[in-house]
Amino acid sequence: QVKRNRKNSFAFYEDALSVPLQHRAEMERLLRFAMDNGEFVLHYQPQIHLGSSDAAGFEALIRWNSPELGFIPPDQFIKIAEETHLIVPIGEWVLRTACEFIKTVHEAGHLAPIVSVNVSVVQLLGHRYVETVMNVLRETGLDPRYLELEVTESMVIESLDQIADKLSRLKEHGVNIALDDFGRGFSSLSHLMKLPITTLKIDKSFIEQIPDNMDHQPLTGLVIRLAQGLGIKVVAEGVETYAQLDYLKKYECDCIQGYLFSKPLPAKQARDWIKTVS
Ligand code: C2E
Ligand code: MG
Ligand code: MG
Ligand code: MG
Numbered sequence: 001q002v003k004r005n006r007k008n009s010f011a012f013y014e015d016a017l018s019v020p021l022q023h024r025a026e027m028e029r030l031l032r033f034a035m036d037n038g039e040f041v042l043h044y045q046p047q048i049h050l051g052s053s054d055a056a057g058f059e060a061l062i063r064w065n066s067p068e069l070g071f072i073p074p075d076q077f078i079k080i081a082e083e084t085h086l087i088v089p090i091g092e093w094v095l096r097t098a099c100e101f102i103k104t105v106h107e108a109g110h111l112a113p114i115v116s117v118n119v120s121v122v123q124l125l126g127h128r129y130v131e132t133v134m135n136v137l138r139e140t141g142l143d144p145r146y147l148e149l150e151v152t153e154s155m156v157i158e159s160l161d162q163i164a165d166k167l168s169r170l171k172e173h174g175v176n177i178a179l180d181d182f183g184r185g186f187s188s189l190s191h192l193m194k195l196p197i198t199t200l201k202i203d204k205s206f207i208e209q210i211p212d213n214m215d216h217q218p219l220t221g222l223v224i225r226l227a228q229g230l231g232i233k234v235v236a237e238g239v240e241t242y243a244q245l246d247y248l249k250k251y252e253c254d255c256i257q258g259y260l261f262s263k264p265l266p267a268k269q270a271r272d273w274i275k276t277v278s
Pocket of ligand 2: 059118150180
């Protein structure tokens with residue numbers, strides 16, 4: 001679907017567009033307006049250390065509060081933002097806002113939590129992505145080790161080497177790199193080995209099957225063991241039940257993220273939440 005042209009930007013085949021052109025043009029206009037008028041907001045979903053029950057960090061998740069369209073979840077606009085490249089300024093806003101948020105958490109005396117930010121392939125392949133991240137860290141005064149960037153397998157497959165190189169540079173600066181949605185669709189252990197990742201996030205579609213599908217139980221446990229054997233931290237996503245929690249404890253999964261502990265919260269509530277756990 002994504003085709004790179006000579007200038008290292010993207011061209012998209014028209015027949016691969018996710019929405020009809022007219023709707024897309026209108027969405028592009030609304031997204032641009034949203035960007036300029038502060039209609040985006042970040043919610044933060046807590047991640048907890050399974051061993052100690054301490055706060056491990058927060059995943060920043062974007063929401064769009066549109067006066068015209070109402071409340072729009074990311075699944076409904078990220079793709080169009082990528083196709084129009086608006087994800088570049090939106091993504092930079094997300095990064096800066098998330099870094100500022102976690103600074104306020106640290107300043108309130110909770111020094112350990114990190115913030116995780118989802119990154120699109122369009123951002124990663126854009127010019128000077130590494131520099132952009134380092135600039136935002138410098139400007140916000142956040143130590144790189146408190147930032148984690150989340151990438152998904154499906155998006156990195158096409159330009160694996162180029163992306164691995166950029167992520168390696170970021171990792172050398174101290175930034176954490178997470179592979180998101182592992183186990184959704186087509187997962188490959190060779191990608192796990194090729195990418196300079198520090199964290200593996202097991203997808204909720206995998207976690208969901210823990211209580212009732214015995215086949216997936218040993219597999220999930222095996223993935224945890226394998227990742228940890230490579231020195232990679234494991235986060236289970238979409239944990240909703242105590243049965244899942246017990247299983248993940250048994251296999252010594254490092255961190256948990258899911259509705260069982262908390263939904264994604266607005267910044268103020270996220271700061272209140274952390275007072276209740278540490
Ligand atoms: P993701 O990165 O895999 O984020 C986890 C999603 O699972 C979030 O959905 C979260 O609200 C949801 N979730 C968390 N715990 C549970 C649970 O226990 N049960 C269930 N059913 N769901 C749970 P959300 O916020 O709607 O985000 C959807 C996707 O949109 C994200 O998936 C991510 O790929 C993308 N996204 C979100 N924010 C950004 C962003 O700032 N930039 C980019 N490029 N993508 C983003
Ligand atoms: Mg994510
Ligand atoms: Mg994701
Ligand atoms: Mg995920």
